Amino acid sequence: MSNEPxxxxxxxxxxxxxxxxxxxxxxEIKKGDITAVIGPNGAGKTVLFRTLLGLVxxxxxxxxxxxxxxxxxxxxxxxxxxxxLSVNEFLSYKGGRNKIAEVLKWVGFSTHDxxxxxxxxxxxxxxxxxxxxxxxxxxxxxxxxxxxxxxFDEPTTGIDIGGEETIYNLLKKLRDEHDLTIxxxxxxxxxxxxxxxxxxxxxxxxxxxxxxHQALSTEELKKLYGAEVGIYSHTHK
Amino acid sequence: MIDQNLLFTLITAGVVGAAAGYLGSIxxxxxxxxxxxVLSHVALPGIGIALVYELNPxxxxxxxxxxxxxxxxxxxxxxNLPTDALIGILFVASLAIGVMxxxxxxxxxxxxxxxxxxxxxxxxxxxVILSVLVFIIGSKIYKGLVLGTISEDLAIANGVKLRKxxxxxxxxxxxxxxxxxxxxxxLLMGALIIVSGTAAKNLSQSITRYASLSTIFGLAAAPxxxxxxxxxxxxxxxxxxxxGIGIFxxxxxxxx
Numbered sequence: 001m002s003n004e005p006x007x008x009x010x011x012x013x014x015x016x017x018x019x020x021x022x023x024x025x026x027x028e029i030k031k032g033d034i035t036a037v038i039g040p041n042g043a044g045k046t047v048l049f050r051t052l053l054g055l056v057x058x059x060x061x062x063x064x065x066x067x068x069x070x071x072x073x074x075x076x077x078x079x080x081x082x083x084x085l086s087v088n089e090f091l092s093y094k095g096g097r098n099k100i101a102e103v104l105k106w107v108g109f110s111t112h113d114x115x116x117x118x119x120x121x122x123x124x125x126x127x128x129x130x131x132x133x134x135x136x137x138x139x140x141x142x143x144x145x146x147x148x149x150x151x152f153d154e155p156t157t158g159i160d161i162g163g164e165e166t167i168y169n170l171l172k173k174l175r176d177e178h179d180l181t182i183x184x185x186x187x188x189x190x191x192x193x194x195x196x197x198x199x200x201x202x203x204x205x206x207x208x209x210x211x212x213h214q215a216l217s218t219e220e221l222k223k224l225y226g227a228e229v230g231i232y233s234h235t236h237k
Numbered sequence: 238m239i240d241q242n243l244l245f246t247l248i249t250a251g252v253v254g255a256a257a258g259y260l261g262s263i264x265x266x267x268x269x270x271x272x273x274x275v276l277s278h279v280a281l282p283g284i285g286i287a288l289v290y291e292l293n294p295x296x297x298x299x300x301x302x303x304x305x306x307x308x309x310x311x312x313x314x315x316x317n318l319p320t321d322a323l324i325g326i327l328f329v330a331s332l333a334i335g336v337m338x339x340x341x342x343x344x345x346x347x348x349x350x351x352x353x354x355x356x357x358x359x360x361x362x363x364x365v366i367l368s369v370l371v372f373i374i375g376s377k378i379y380k381g382l383v384l385g386t387i388s389e390d391l392a393i394a395n396g397v398k399l400r401k402x403x404x405x406x407x408x409x410x411x412x413x414x415x416x417x418x419x420x421x422x423x424l425l426m427g428a429l430i431i432v433s434g435t436a437a438k439n440l441s442q443s444i445t446r447y448a449s450l451s452t453i454f455g456l457a458a459a460p461x462x463x464x465x466x467x468x469x470x471x472x473x474x475x476x477x478x479x480x481g482i483g484i485f486x487x488x489x490x491x492x493x
Contacts, residue, residue: 050390053394055390055393055394072390072391072394072395074388074390074391074394075390077387077388079387082438083266083386083387084266084437084438084441084442084443084444084446084447085383085387085443085444086442086443086444088443089443089444089445090387093380093383093384094395123442123443124442125442125443126387138391141391145395
């Protein structure tokens, strides 16, 4: 991993209607990092992403490295089964034919048999895809923009995207093979240890930051989740 | 030789039907079918004022529709009130004011159900020009509107100026509704907008097919309804809608 910071955040503040959502946030993400953002509900994780994408007003500053494009995979949403939009049309909104074939391969679709691919994926309506397929298509959509950074809002755990592969293996593979920097939001602490080399604990303000094994002490987790850490504290009501 | 007046009415009905079908495909996609129906009634006070002061009914209807769309857009941004509630309130207010303003019962009937027999060359030309504009502008914002329907965040993060194209879309709807008032009237214009899209959705798995079918259904329903009504001396507005409903019923058999 290089030491070049690809993102610098300094004293970032976000408030909606006078309510502070993010407070005085400062951290740095290095190129090639896989960073997990964890924190309880309402901690401002998604707001942080939206801020980094330039979708919400903020004070303080954040700086992406020059010329860095950011791809965004939003929280999983339900597409109406009867929505008349094919996978190919959806992807064509952002990229040409060759590029589509390329990114589909990246996210693990087999592109050898073109007929099969067209028939069983590209011509299918977006709404009939399984959860895993939809998530891969959303990643492919983000990749069509040739991003250097991928912001991934809650990759769903336990989703079967084909064989043994999980969405996290895929993210790791993308980082390794395509030189991506990845920041993802997660609820699952186990995933953080397994796949992230960097963690940001967030509860409006920065609670901890750094490699998971150093940054995540029981102390920090208590501070982050309070009484909510069911797996760490055993209490009877 | 085909009589000139009939030609104008057929052309007008065709282009307005096609434009309504095209925009309707988006309305249906965004589950705004009822909103579109309701929005069309907002034209009523405009028509009332036009009748009282002898102004151009199309223009006044458009002004009212546009003002209502803009007001909804603004209130949505400022207040976070739900859009459907806002549209509902505007609708009943417009209906109440419209019925009070429009002096004669017969004129009220015309405003509610349209009177395409009164269409002249100028109306026809206006309908063609505005419909062409609807397709040109519509095709530029269609992609963004579809993305916005799937996920607003995804659309905005990918550079879609969602608020801007929403407003633009509403202006287009206002223009088509105003055009359609002479064809089918305020009460039925909403139906012309949504019925083609609903039928097309039953038969489509891709957006290209969906938008084309919706346009074609509108293009076919309006002039054919008009001709049927003429042949049997029935009111044209309701007949156009019934043809549309017929297409919808048929589409149920081809449901995918």
